[in-house]
C-alpha cells in the first residue's frame with residue numbers, strides 16, 4: 001500500500017513514521033523543506049498509484065479548506081481523501097460535497113494520541129462510506145494501537161461522524177483535565193497536612209476509580225516540576241471545546257461540567273476579572289462591603 005500525507009507537523013510526521021514502520025509506503029508533503037519528501041502537492045499526487053489515497057493532517061479551518069480545494073483540483077475520480085486533522089464535523093459536509101462533485105471519495109478521521117501516538121498508536125474515529133473505510137483499513141490498522149480493533153478504532157457513522165466523535169472526546173478531555181487540576185490545587189493548598197502531592201497522584205494510578213492516562217501524564221508532569229514553577233496558569237484552546245458547547249446548545253443537551261472547564265480556561269487568561277470587579281462594586285453599593293482598591 002502507498003499513501004500520501006499532506007502536513008508533516010508533530011502529528012503528521014509521526015504518523016508517516018508509524019506507517020513506514022508497519023511496511024506502508026508513504027510519500028509526505030509539507031511546506032517545510034526539511035520535512036517534505038516532495039516539492040509540491042502535484043509531485044505527491046504524481047508519486048501515488050491510482051486510485052490514490054491522500055491523508056490530510058493540517059490545522060483545521062482555512063488551511064484544511066485550501067488543501068482540500070487544491071486536492072479537488074488535482075485528484076481524479078475514484079481517489080480517496082482522509083481528513084485526519086481536528087476539523088469541525090460541519091466542515092466535513094462541505095469538504096465531502098466538494099470532492100464528490102469530482103467523484104473523489106472522502107472520509108473524516110478523528111485522531112487521538114498526540115505525540116505519544118508514534119509509539120502507542122492513535123485512537124481513531126472515522127466517518128464515511130463503509131467501502132471507503134474498508135479500502136483504507138490497512139492504514140487505520142497500522143495507525144491504531146495494538147490489540148482488538150474495536151478498542152482503538154470505530155467506524156462511527158456517515159461523513160462527519162468521525163470528527164463529531166472526536167469533538168465530544170475533546171470535550172470530555174477538557175472536563176477530565178479540569179477535575180484532576182482542581183484536585184491538585186486542593187491537595188497542594190494543604191501542604192501543612194498533605195506532604196506528598198505527586199505521590200498521591202502516583203498512587204492513584206493503580207486500583208483506584210480515577211486511574212487513567214491523563215492521570216499518568218499528570219504524574220509525569222509533577223515529576224518533572226513538582227510545584228509547576230516553570231509553567232504559567234494560562235491555557236489556550238483550539239476550538240473543539242467551544243464546538244462541543246455549541247452543539248450542546250443546539251440540541252438542548254446539558255453539559256455543565258464541560259462548559260465549566262472551558263470557562264475555567266478563559267478565566268486563566270485574565271489578569272483581573274471585569275466581572276468580579278462588578279460583583280465587588282455591587283456588594284459595596286448594596287451592603288457597604290469593603291472593596292480592595294486597585295494599585
Ligand SMILES: O=C(CO)[C@H](O)[C@H](O)COP(=O)(O)O
Nearest residue numbers: 086112236237238239240241
Ligand atoms: O485533539 C487534541 C487532543 O485530543 C489536541 O491536542 C487538541 O489541540 C486539544 O484541544 P485544545 O488545544 O483545545 O486543548
